[in-house]
Amino acid sequence: MFFSLAFLSYFSMFSVWFKCCWFVLGVYGFISCFYHKRKHSKNFWQKLL
Secondary structure, eight states, rough: HHHHHHHHHHHHHHHHHHHHHHHHHHHHEEEEEEHHHHHHHHHHHHOOO
């Protein structure tokens, strides 16, 4: 019983950490994509002008 409880708590902690990791990765990817798009659009406008 104690072993299953410990495993359950460990698994829940791991799942929370996994979700946080995925969230951070998603936010970082979104920001980097947005930044690159802005940079490219800036270069595009400079080329246009």
